[in-house]
Structures are given as structure tokens and as C-alpha cells.
Amino acid sequence: MAHDPSIHAARRARVFEEMEKRGGGVMVLPAADEKVRNQDSEYLFRQDSDYAWTVGLDEPTGCAVLLARGGERKLVLFVRPRDREKEIWTGRRAGVEGAKEQYGADEAYVVSELDEKLPRLVEGARTLWYRIGFDAAWDARLSRILTELRGAARLGKLPPEAVVDPGRIVHELRLVKTPDEIAKLRRAAEISAEAHMAAMRDGLPGRREYQVQSEIEYAFRRRGGSGPGYGTIVAAGVNSTILHYRAGDAVLKDGDVCLVDAGGEYQWYTADVTRTFPVSGEFSPAQAELYGLCLEVQKRAVASVKPGLTLDAIHDQTVRELTDGLIGLGLLKGSVDERIADKSFRKYYMHRTSHWLGMDVHDVGDYYVDGKSRPLVPGMVLTIEPGLYVAEDDQDAPAALRGVGIRIEDDVLVTEDGHANLTEAVPKEVGEMEAVCVR
Numbered sequence: 001m002a003h004d005p006s007i008h009a010a011r012r013a014r015v016f017e018e019m020e021k022r023g024g025g026v027m028v029l030p031a032a033d034e035k036v037r038n039q040d041s042e043y044l045f046r047q048d049s050d051y052a053w054t055v056g057l058d059e060p061t062g063c064a065v066l067l068a069r070g071g072e073r074k075l076v077l078f079v080r081p082r083d084r085e086k087e088i089w090t091g092r093r094a095g096v097e098g099a100k101e102q103y104g105a106d107e108a109y110v111v112s113e114l115d116e117k118l119p120r121l122v123e124g125a126r127t128l129w130y131r132i133g134f135d136a137a138w139d140a141r142l143s144r145i146l147t148e149l150r151g152a153a154r155l156g157k158l159p160p161e162a163v164v165d166p167g168r169i170v171h172e173l174r175l176v177k178t179p180d181e182i183a184k185l186r187r188a189a190e191i192s193a194e195a196h197m198a199a200m201r202d203g204l205p206g207r208r209e210y211q212v213q214s215e216i217e218y219a220f221r222r223r224g225g226s227g228p229g230y231g232t233i234v235a236a237g238v239n240s241t242i243l244h245y246r247a248g249d250a251v252l253k254d255g256d257v258c259l260v261d262a263g264g265e266y267q268w269y270t271a272d273v274t275r276t277f278p279v280s281g282e283f284s285p286a287q288a289e290l291y292g293l294c295l296e297v298q299k300r301a302v303a304s305v306k307p308g309l310t311l312d313a314i315h316d317q318t319v320r321e322l323t324d325g326l327i328g329l330g331l332l333k334g335s336v337d338e339r340i341a342d343k344s345f346r347k348y349y350m351h352r353t354s355h356w357l358g359m360d361v362h363d364v365g366d367y368y369v370d371g372k373s374r375p376l377v378p379g380m381v382l383t384i385e386p387g388l389y390v391a392e393d394d395q396d397a398p399a400a401l402r403g404v405g406i407r408i409e410d411d412v413l414v415t416e417d418g419h420a421n422l423t424e425a426v427p428k429e430v431g432e433m434e435a436v437c438v439r
Helices: 005-021 049-054 084-090 095-101 111-122 136-151 170-175 179-202 209-222 237-241 285-304 311-328 336-341 430-436
Strands: 025-030 036-038 063-069 072-079 107-110 127-129 162-164 233-236 257-262 264-266 273-278 381-384 387-390 404-407 410-415 418-421
Touching (some): 005 025, 005 063, 025 049, 025 111, 025 136, 049 063, 049 170, 072 095, 072 111, 095 107, 107 111, 111 136, 179 209, 179 257, 179 264, 179 273, 209 233, 209 257, 209 264, 237 257, 237 387, 273 404, 273 430, 285 311, 285 381, 285 404, 285 410, 285 430, 311 336
Parallel strands (some): 072 107, 127 162
Antiparallel strands (some): 025 063, 233 257, 257 273, 387 404
16 A cells, blocks of 8 residues: 555644643554454454554554653554565565664564563653553553553652543544545545446346345445445345345345445545446336436435534434425324424434545534534544335335335535535436446
């Protein structure tokens, strides 16, 4: 993966600045470890997003330690040692020298020195910035260090006064994207657009969901992505009503819809796109009516995005418009206010409309500030993804709609004067999709 040291140095400078505003301290960011799939096989490695954002080193094991105290700023990396024999099997390592020369470490040590060196780095820090509860082994390591420092306090060794989640700093910085990050998200969106169109073309009657999935993930890799940014969902027929369906072996049938929720990852940044298309190449009248309702609400929600708006406001308006439409279709009775008040709309729309997007598909950053829904600012990226799901056994719904699920999702960048839809190249208008799905 391409690495620009200046980008990560600039990010760390922002982290150091925020640490200093809070009185300084030491931040410990563990790298991800390789995870065993079975026996001696591992899952494909994916770096921890906080570590990747801060350091840029795509290697397992070890950690980054950021020190900000007494006017000093220092990055200390613990990395795997160079090992010619192991590198023949699994690839070149940065090693201690590479950590300093390529990744900006002021000091670097091999991982085996971690338990010796880390207590000295933590000692005397006012605040230890570390995420508790995410990794049991790391929790135990830091707990031992703190216990030892407290026990040696009479010898002048001072433990940190507080342990604080580094997300208070790193996640808030990750929430507002830089131009470099936006460029990568745009590229992920471009890759995903081709993949979704491949799914529409390949989603023929008689195909199985896993065959369509293979076309999607082939497109991700062929265009330079690292693969899917999350588990690809290809849900045909009644499976479209299962929000996080993963089985993937059903047959696509004439007259069904096929819901595809898939986003390609590019240099650690992922798209998150959902489209629902007709397997036959053309929606039935009932499907078109339900799809049209979801589409118009989704388009208005996208169009509303601008600085100062909140995700709660987007969701509340989406719920109101979908509820009104469901009453119009006869799926709900009574008034909009009544159906929102008693939450009966949740029978057909049971999830939120938006989430943050970035290095993680459900990206980091607080949704509420001082108890209130957070106002959008330029540089934030969010999804807009209303859906309508009619259960297969819903006796209150027309037979033609039972077992039909619709979701339409785009990735939206907040700009100074409004927004930019990063995934607008993925067809969602009925005519556009039917043209791609021509059978």
C-alpha cells in the first residue's frame, strides 16, 4: 500500500496538539494482531483503523506510543524485527530502522522489548490515553503497568492520574475528513459503482446470490480496491427483508427483487452502497410503487444535507415521509402523527437513516454533543439509507408486496455550500436501473 509519511506526520501533529490542550500525557495505540481462522491459517490481515490513521504501517503486532509532555513530542514504535527467514514466507518487514526512516518514529524497538520499555514511557504521564475493553491481552498489560507504578509510588514513580479513551481525540479528528481522505473515499465510491452495475448485469434469473457476490468482489479487486470494506450482502426475494442477510446461496427468481449492500475498500477507506434491482429487469407495478416511495424519500434526504443539519433531523424527516407514504399505500392506517407516536412504522422501517463513514463502515466520532444531535460540518461523510421491508408473512400487506425489501443507500460528503453525493454514479432511478438490468 502506498505510504506518504507527511500525511501521517500531519495527523500526529494534530493528535499531539489535542493532547497538549488536555495537559499532555502518553497515548498507546496497539496495532492489530493476525487472527487465526482455523488450525494454522489466518484471516486476511486488516490493520486497526486508529493505528493505520496515525502511523500508516500495515503490519501486525506491536503498538504506537505518542508522548506529549514538557513541551516534548515523541513517537515511539514497537514493531516486529527484521527476520530474513520469516520474510521469505510472509513478506518484507519495516523493522526498527524502517519504523524510524519510513514511518517517522523518534524511537523504535522490537516487540519483544515492549514489556520492558512501555512502563518507563507511561511513568510520570498525567494521562494515559488507552482504549479499555477492546483487547483483553492489552488491558492486562496496561493493568500490570499501572499496578506496578502505584506500588512504587513511594520510590517516586508516578502512575497516570487518569486513563482516557484515545477516541476522545483520534476519533474526533477522524470524523472530519481531510482532502486526502476524501480523495480515497471518492475512489472507493468509483470502484463500488462499477461493482454494483456488475451485480445488476449479472443478477439474472437462475443465478445464485454467491455468484452475484463474486462479480461484485471481483470488480472491487480489478479496479484496485483491497476487497469489500464489510461483509457483502446479496439478498434475493424474501431475503431482501433481512437487514444483515449473509447466507448467500439462494437462487434469484424471475419477479423477485435483489438487494445488494456492498462497498469496496480503497487504501483503508470504504464505500457503503445499497441498491435494490428487479431480477427480471423490470419492477412489477407493486414493487415499483414501494420502490418509488423509498427512492423519493431518499433523494430528498440526500438533497437536504448541509452544514448545521443533524442526523436526528434527517432521520425524523425520513420517518415522517415514509410513514405518510405507507399510509398512502394502505400498509398503515390512521394519521402520520399517530403511527409515529406508537412506533408502528417500525414494522416496515426499523433502522436509522444515517451513520458516519470513513476507514470503518460504521465510522467513529460522537453522534451527540452535550446531549444533542451533532450538527454537520464540512468534511464529514455520512450515509443516507432509508428502507422498507415487508415481511413474507405480513397478512396486512398486499400479496404482491409480501417478502419484498427495498433499501437505497448513498455516501454523502458535507461541503461548505451543501453536499456532494459520492456514489451518484450508481444507478438508482427506475429507468436507469432497468437499462442496466436489460435481459
